[in-house]
Amino acid sequence: DAKTTQPPSMDCAEGRAANLPCNHSTISGNEYVYWYRQIHSQGPQYIIHGLKNNETNEMASLIITEDRKSSTLILPHATLRDTAVYYCIVRERWGNTPLVFGKGTRLSVIA
Amino acid sequence: ETGVTQTPRHLVMGMTNKKSLKCEQHLGHNAMYWYKQSAKKPLELMFVYNFKEQTENNSVPSRFSPECPNSSHLFLHLHTLQPEDSALYLCASSQERGEQFFGPGTRLTVL
Numbered sequence: 500d501a502k503t504t505q506p507p508s509m510d511c512a513e514g515r516a517a518n519l520p521c522n523h524s525t526i527s528g529n530e531y532v533y534w535y536r537q538i539h540s541q542g543p544q545y546i547i548h549g550l551k552n553n554e555t556n557e558m559a560s561l562i563i564t565e566d567r568k569s570s571t572l573i574l575p576h577a578t579l580r581d582t583a584v585y586y587c588i589v590r591e592r593w594g595n596t597p598l599v600f601g602k603g604t605r606l607s608v609i610a
Numbered sequence: 611e612t613g614v615t616q617t618p619r620h621l622v623m624g625m626t627n628k629k630s631l632k633c634e635q636h637l638g639h640n641a642m643y644w645y646k647q648s649a650k651k652p653l654e655l656m657f658v659y660n661f662k663e664q665t666e667n668n669s670v671p672s673r674f675s676p677e678c679p680n681s682s683h684l685f686l687h688l689h690t691l692q693p694e695d696s697a698l699y700l701c702a703s704s705q706e707r708g709e710q711f712f713g714p715g716t717r718l719t720v721l
Binding site: 533540541542543544545548593595597598599600601602603 | 612614640641643645652653654655658660665666698700702704705706709710711712713714715717
């Protein structure tokens with residue numbers, strides 16, 4: 500079973516920041532927070548991951564609370580192409596541990 | 611383009627047919643995975659191969675038979691499938707301690 504809780508859907512206006520929350524209250528010390536997204540009928544795409552510090556890359560920023568029980572994925576300037584299902588996953592970093600997907604958040608970016 | 615390719619992209623088969631799905635990764639990874647995504651359901655892990663050895667079989671029926679001849683190729687052999695096996699089948703690969711990269715998937719329809 501997935502160890503994360505996400506809202507089922509969210510809307511965001513094009514050009515605005517999209518903030519996607521995730522709760523992972525049972526996360527253990529050696530587990531990372533990963534974010535993937537899946538555009539309709541395509542394979543999931545890796546976005547970003549982090550342990551306890553905030554992370555930023557060319558796609559998004561990841562903010563993890565100090566107690567690590569929740570996090571927020573931020574898409575700074577959402578475009579129509581960011582419409583997708585976004586999955587928050589906790590996973591051990593070491594080894595080839597499979598991903599356990601939940602239902603994710605369906606983000607709709609609106610023009 | 612993620613470096614993971616899958617063929618065919620679409621497949622329609624009868625319940626008595628035998629077919630195979632192919633996955634190839636060009637990333638030098640040492641682990642490969644099969645996932646299944648049924649309509650309106652989360653992705654489900656099916657099989658995991660590490661260094662060509664099957665390390666996980668997630669209670670998958672025997673009508674699905676994986677094969678991993680080398681670290682770059684992964685097959686899923688299908689026989690006597692049921693209509694409820696219609697789904698998007700996704701292949702992924704990863705390197706030790708690394709992110710998983712997914713292929714585009716094979717959309718399977720069983721008549």
